[in-house]
Amino acid sequence: AQSVTQPDIHITVSEGASLELRCNYSYGATPYLFWYVQSPGQGLQLLLKYFSGDTLVQGIKGFEAEFKRSQSSFNLRKPSVHWSDAAEYFCAVGANPGSGYSTLTFGKGTMLLVSP
């Protein structure tokens, strides 16, 4: 069974500083990997996804993530954080569609706080 670990429950970053959110996954085959963001009381918005090809993936709002198969990681990065980036971030892994029913497994999330 697939699983996702987000080791950091909370992270505080100063506005303008760089950001890296960690994500480690467990899955036997080639994974589909996602990062979603959630503002309080809202649904989830897709930031970016990896399914094949270039291991460095660009997303919306200036975010990027790098897939490292050897480390089973898919860390999210942003070079300069804005106060509006404060939210909860979720990493997710999806089963290969060839398996039949396709589902996502989510990590428990990392809450990003941005200080002035």
Add this chain to the structure above:
Amino acid sequence: DGGITQSPKYLFRKEGQNVTLSCEQNLNHDAMYWYRQDPGQGLRLIYYSQIVNDFQKGDIAEGYSVSREKKESFPLTVTSAQKNPTAFYLCASRLAGSRGETQYFGPGTRLLVL
């Protein structure tokens, strides 16, 4: 505009009562999903459906039921058997066979117990 709508935004349940959460999508997506979100727990899958008139239990299906009579609708019923229903419920949909298997989410329904 295409999207996923969930209603109501807030829902109150009395002891022993069944309540139904609505999820509608006009994206022409084939697959639909229901998740439960509790603080610090991430999202946990309740039920999912790949096609009309077919659905599968997720990790925490006990105390919940669903139906999929129409492609665009996937209502979730929280039954009286669910002893701790207070949570944020999210519906999602996905285009079957879409590359990358991306799920798109609705705005959520918060269920509270009176």
